Amino acid sequence: MTNPLQPRPKQDGRHTPNLWPVWLVAPGALLLVGATAFGLYHGAELLLASETTGKKPVGVQDVIKTTVTVLTLIGAVLAALYAYRKQLLDEGTSRRADSTQLTERYTKAAEQLGHEQAAVRLAGVYAMARLADDWPEQRQVCVDVLCAYLRMPYETDTTAPAFRHGEREVRLTIIRTIRNHLQDPTTGTTWCGLDLDFTGATFDGGDFSGSTFSGGRVDFGGSAFSGGEVSFSGSTYSGGRVDFGGSTYSGSEVDFGGSTYSGGEVSFSGSTFSGGRVSFSGSTFSGGEVSFSGSTFSGGEIYFNHSTFSGGEVLFIGSTFSGGEVSFGASTYSGGYVSFGASTYSSGEVSFGGSTFSGGETSFIGSTFSGGEISFGRSTYSGGEISFGRSIFSGGELSFGRSIFYGGEISFDGSTYSGGTVSFEHLRIQAAAAIQWGPFPAIPVNHP
Template sequence: MTNPLQPRPKQDGRHTPNLWPVWIVAPGALLLVGAAAFGLYHGAELLLSSESTGKKPVGVQDVIKTTVTVLTLIGAVLAALYAYRKQLLDEGTSHRADSTQLTERYTKAAEQLGHEQPAVRLAGVYAMARLADDWPEQRQVCVDVLCAYLRMPYETDTTAPAFRHGEREVRLTIIRTIRDHLQDPTTTNTWCGRNLDFTGATFDGGDFTRSNFSGGRVSFSGSTFSGGVAYFSDSTFSGGQVSFSGSTFSGAQAFFHGSTFSGGQVSFSGSTFSGGVAYFSDSTFSGGQVSLSSATFSGGEVDFTGSTGFVHF
């Protein structure tokens, strides 16, 4: 059984301050003010009478004036407390309204991403990215939705029945959007340090140039880079885990030119390079672990020209 003398329990999703019930607070405040008035009246009378011994007796009006003054101060304090409580309630209402609005924006953006028309899906990409910027508490969720879109089945053959016109532009826009949020880890709307899950995704191009993969977990495991050019040039891989394990570079070019691998773990273990080229030229490998163990090179090429540091094969 709930104890009525305890504050209301906090519920998930509620922004209302954890306050006492009004039917308890109001009578309690009245009793408190009444007791204070009674005590102040008699206390002031006794105090003034004791100080006026041998002097002119203290009049009742003086006692009443003193009592009224003190009660006025108490009333001012109570009014301030009431105003503060009202402000808390208003803030709770505002937070709930914001939460409702953000949830509605999320629902609409998700619906747009699932639309049949590519133009509407593009609008959904921008809407979800903007929502991620405006909603720090759920930013990871918004990023997860965009990454999940890239993990969905993707047909690159224009003659295949499952091919969708405009889909490539939607996917490239998602990649550019993610890249733009990985440029500067010091900005308030950065996605650096967030988990990015591209496991099993298909890439026929994409530009991650100058991205900062610092902190968090980034997974390209099992991804397929088929045709097109994937740019990771001048990127920084530091302090996190980035996995290309089991990925396939088939007829694609992947540029890691000028990138820095420091203080993190980057794995290409078990990857297959067939008919494609991965350029690591002029890259720096320091203080981290970069692994190409068990990688298969079949008609493909990996270029480390001008690179410094150690790579484990």
């Protein structure tokens, strides 16, 4: 049971001021005014009497005049308060009207998104995006609706009964609209920092290029990139969590090139790269954590060429390289921690050729090399630490040919060599380099 002496609780969405009941305020106001008038009358009488000591006594008329003047001032203040109260009520009415209008717009846009005709669905996309810009309090809800549309079952086969004409254009428009709102985190209508849920969505195209992921949770977990071109090029990952874990790349051309990873957490863990082309070339890994741990590289082409690893953690722990081509060529390792530990290389081609290792730590500890071709040829080692400790070399081909060891540390300590080819042909070594050869014959310093 509510207490009648308490103010009326503010109702969410009504935008009404928190006012006391009128039946309680009116008698209280009358009593307050009466008491005030009585007090003012006697106070004015005492004040005027004290100022005219020894003079002509103060008349009742003067006392009344002074009291009325003070009451008039009080009345003016009360009138101003009443006007302010009325303004609050008017603003509440206006806001309720705005809220009703925004709710109606939301309902109409949602209905358009469910329409059979693609043109109407496109109108619904633009209507929902505009509503998100106009309604900051419910912006996340509007964005959730657009993301949910992309998560719905999507048939890409034009001959299938469930195929819908114009559906691809609707989906590409949603992606483009989201991308446009992720360009500048400082604008009043930015969607940066909001949660974006694309879990299990199918992408056969789309442009997220130049997006800024600076907060919130962005989830592409379990998504399928099965055709077309999808671009994340030039994106910035500086906070929050972006999850591509468990995604499948089987036929698309997916471009993450030129992106910057400076904070937060980006996960590709458990993903499958079995076809198509995925590029991280020219990216900068300077902070945060980027994980490909537990992923499978069994086909297609994956490029990290000309990338810079200067901070943070980049993890490929427990990954499987069983086919296709994975290239880290001409990359720079100057800081941070890059780990390929406990990975398996059984076929395919993995290349680190032409890379520069000048700092940080790169780990292949506990990996198994049983097939395929892995190349570190023509690389430069001037600092940092690279470890192949406790690895198993039982097949395939591993080459460090024509590399230069100016400094740093490289270790094969605790590794086992039972087959395959490990080549150190034309290796140039300075005295500053510290090499633990493990099962391989030591090569003396040969370059002053």
